[in-house]
């Protein structure tokens with residue numbers, strides 16, 4: 001894939017499918033590394049499923065033969081000399097999944113982050129009843145969006161209303177321009 | 188800077204519309220937003236539907252939502268239209284321009300644009 005934000009989309013859509021009520025997307029960037037972590041409180045996976053999920057020939061779906069979300073992110077990380085870690089639990093008290101991928105940004109095979117703003121708004125728009133916490137920490141500053149805070153203001157107005165979606169997109173774009181983070185450069 | 192006050196203003200404008208939404212939904216437009224769809228350009232197609240439905244004040248009868256891989260990746264971007272009592276219509280290889288046409292002719296006018304449907308591509 002030519003944008004890491006598309007990998008993020010894939011992984012977070014798995015969290016939605018796992019019926020998570022809260023999904024956290026954290027990006028942490030230094031001059032040389034990017035770490036992406038996606039954490040959900042969905043149904044989780046057994047240790048066998050967790051071991052299998054990085055294998056491209058594993059999926060619980062029947063409409064397509066191979067699930068590629070996790071294996072592709074793992075590949076993208078490993079080809080920069082980074083790694084992917086996954087931990088998951090099906091225990092009734094703390095079920096959920098954490099997937100973390102670390103990238104060396106300066107490696108020649110590093111895939112740019114791409115259009116993360118569209119990805120985040122798309123995810124929220126697609127699962128407006130889920131709580132989303134997005135935080136991107138960069139050397140220049142932090143961009144974040146927490147749907148719980150928006151919901152407090154919005155009351156009954158759904159997060160997937162057209163004007164709200166546009167507001168979120170503009171909010172994130174302005175957040176990035178405020179910290180002089182060049183979104184275009186990373187495409 | 189975008190502020191929460193602005194969001195509050197949106198809420199106040201939206202209140203009446205939300206009441207309408209609850210009565211809603213004879214027509215469901217579903218856009219395939221798995222990565223195969225997005226790579227093929229599904230994002231602008233989704234946006235065109237969401238924006239068009241809002242601008243044409245169709246929100247009371249049309250809902251727009253996303254789904255994963257519809258299973259016909261070679262025809263992405265794929266859009267399905269579900270309407271109570273009618274057969275599902277599957278539009279393929281969609282663009283924002285085609286989306287605008289579907290809103291005008293199909294969602295507003297009630298006429299399926301056969302030319303853009305999957306049946307047309309297969310037969």
Ligand SMILES: Nc1ncnc2c1ncn2[C@@H]1O[C@H](COP(=O)(O)OP(=O)(O)O)[C@@H](O)[C@H]1O
Nearest residue numbers: 014015018044053059060061067068069070097
């Ligand atoms: N966050 C998650 N929570 C629970 N199950 C998951 C999660 N992520 C992946 N899975 C399981 O692993 C399977 C494979 O995932 P993935 O490799 O992304 O393929 P796909 O979603 O295309 O089937 C999914 O079908 C799902 O059953």
